[in-house]
Amino acid sequence: MIVLITGVLAAGLVWVVPGAARWRGPWTVVGQAALASAAVVAGTSVGVLGFVAAALPLVDGRRDRRSVVRALPLVAGAAAIEAGRDGASAAADGAITVTLMGLVGYGLVRLAERVDDTAAARLPLTMAAVERERLRIAPS
Numbered sequence: 001m002i003v004l005i006t007g008v009l010a011a012g013l014v015w016v017v018p019g020a021a022r023w024r025g026p027w028t029v030v031g032q033a034a035l036a037s038a039a040v041v042a043g044t045s046v047g048v049l050g051f052v053a054a055a056l057p058l059v060d061g062r063r064d065r066r067s068v069v070r071a072l073p074l075v076a077g078a079a080a081i082e083a084g085r086d087g088a089s090a091a092a093d094g095a096i097t098v099t100l101m102g103l104v105g106y107g108l109v110r111l112a113e114r115v116d117d118t119a120a121a122r123l124p125l126t127m128a129a130v131e132r133e134r135l136r137i138a139p140s
Contacts, residue, residue, distance in 0.1 A: 004039035005048065008032055012051045015058050015109045018116070029055045033074075046078040046094045050101020057106055075099055 011032035014020045032055060036048045053074050057067035075095050082094030 001039060001042045001044060004035050004042065005044065007035040008039065008048055008051050011035065012055065012105065015055060016112050024058075026059050029059055040081060045097075046081050047097045047101055049074055049078050050098045051105055053098055053102025054105025054109065056102070058109060071099075071102060074102075 011028055014023045014028050029052065033052045036052050039048050040046055053071045056070045056074070075098050078098040079091040079095040083091035
């Protein structure tokens with residue numbers, strides 16, 4: 001079970017680690033979903049499916065209705081699994097857990113992308129500011 005969870009987490013790192021960019025794509029999400037599903041069948045919490053829910057909108061880089069629709073069967077499946085394990089009252093807990101984990105995971109990946117973009121833009125912005133200052137103080 002630990003190997004399955006480690007695989008799910010490693011597949012999630014593909015979206016954050018710059019050197020792993022070549023592995024980003026739908027097959028990574030399919031593999032992550034297979035590992036997460038096997039872990040849930042083995043008895044792990046359905047919260048592991050939240051990592052898959054976070055990766056779904058990252059596959060094509062869009063945040064549209066299709067991303068939400070793709071996550072609905074995952075959330076419904078988590079609710080059904082929890083209902084089967086612990087009764088109907090746990091179904092909402094499973095659905096909420098997967099939804100929130102998906103949103104938080106997606107948000108953290110997007111935040112990491114913005115941090116990288118900001119770091120990449122720092123030098124050109126600094127050079128532009130220095131150039132503006134030189135033009136401002138240059139004799140006309």
